[in-house]
Amino acid sequence: AQSVAQPEDQVNVAEGNPLTVKCTYSVSGNPYLFWYVQYPNRGLQFLLKYITGDNLVKGSYGFEAEFNKSQTSFHLKKPSALVSDSALYFCAVRGASGYSTLTFGKGTMLLVSP
Amino acid sequence: DAGVTQSPTHLIKTRGQQVTLRCSPKSGHDTVSWYQQALGQGPQFIFQYYEEEERQRGNFPDRFSGHQFPNYSSELNVNALLLGDSALYLCASRETGNTEAFFGQGTRLTVV
Numbered sequence: 001a002q003s004v005a006q007p008e009d010q011v012n013v014a015e016g017n018p019l020t021v022k023c024t025y026s027v028s029g030n031p032y033l034f035w036y037v038q039y040p041n042r043g044l045q046f047l048l049k050y051i052t053g054d055n056l057v058k059g060s061y062g063f064e065a066e067f068n069k070s071q072t073s074f075h076l077k078k079p080s081a082l083v084s085d086s087a088l089y090f091c092a093v094r095g096a097s098g099y100s101t102l103t104f105g106k107g108t109m110l111l112v113s114p
Numbered sequence: 115d116a117g118v119t120q121s122p123t124h125l126i127k128t129r130g131q132q133v134t135l136r137c138s139p140k141s142g143h144d145t146v147s148w149y150q151q152a153l154g155q156g157p158q159f160i161f162q163y164y165e166e167e168e169r170q171r172g173n174f175p176d177r178f179s180g181h182q183f184p185n186y187s188s189e190l191n192v193n194a195l196l197l198g199d200s201a202l203y204l205c206a207s208r209e210t211g212n213t214e215a216f217f218g219q220g221t222r223l224t225v226v
Contacts, residue, residue: 004156032213043118043204044157044217051213090156101147101170102206102215104156 002027004091006105013081014113021076021108023091033074034092034102035065044090050074061085081112116141118207118218126224127195135190135221139207145169146188147215148180149204157204163188164210192223200225 003026013019025031032051036044048059055067065076074091090107094100119138127133139146145164149157159172163182182188186207192199202222206215 034214036217041222043120043219044206046214046216049214098210099162099170101159101162101172102149102157103159104149106154106156 002093002095002103004093004103004105006089006091006108008108009106010109010111012111012113015083016080019076019078019081019085019110019112021089021091021110023074023076023105024072025074025091025093026072027093027095027103030096031074032094032096032100033065033067034094035059035063035074035076036090036092036104038088038090038107047076047089081110083112083114086110086112118143118205118216120203120205120218120221122221123219124222124224126226129195129197129225131195132191132193133195133223135192135203135205135223137188137190137205137207137218139186139188139205140216143207143209143216144186145208145210146182146186147206148188148190149206150174151202151204151220153201160190195225197225199223 005024034049035047050067058064091105092102121136147162148160151157162170166182177193179191202220204220205218208215
């Protein structure tokens with residue numbers, strides 16, 4: 001069975017500072033990893049994905065994520081946080097099979113203070 | 115190009131009733147999945163449809179059923195509603211062979 005852990009319920013950071021939202025995963029075979037963001041009363045918006053290749057992947061709105069196979073981690077990062085980045089962030093994993101489905105973490109609330 | 119659209123956006127039902135939620139996938143997408151997101155939780159996979167057949171199913175009771183139509187749109191049906199079915203129901207679509215799924219804005223179901 002595949003699973004995702006997001007160990008922090010909430011991350012607080014000041015605007016302009018770097019941010020990291022942590023994610024570890026478990027899956028059989030090669031992982032497909034994703035980050036999604038959710039604003040209040042909205043669906044999920046795709047931020048970025050890791051399928052294969054470079055361990056550092058870049059996504060929307062200046063976000064990036066680092067894949068670490070040995071630590072089974074896929075942490076979300078941004079060099080300089082904005083107040084508008086405040087939202088709920090979900091890490092998700094699926095296997096490489098076309099039949100595989102997404103398993104999500106419980107989410108991490110990011111709060112960026114002015 | 116419209117993204118994934120879901121209807122209705124909000125719904126209030128009484129315990130024991132039945133409900134149908136609808137989803138139109140993003141243009142060109144043929145695989146549709148449904149997720150339940152309870153308050154304060156991450157989305158939980160309900161089932162996935164491809165070529166009008168249920169391809170995968172999560173750990174949900176038979177009260178939850180679905181359908182996919184020839185135009186790839188989909189419905190989620192829930193019978194004998196329980197208070198615990200209150201949640202945001204999300205539809206996601208993707209094109210077979212592609213990796214990322216795109217989500218609709220969800221249907222907020224409240225069971226009273």
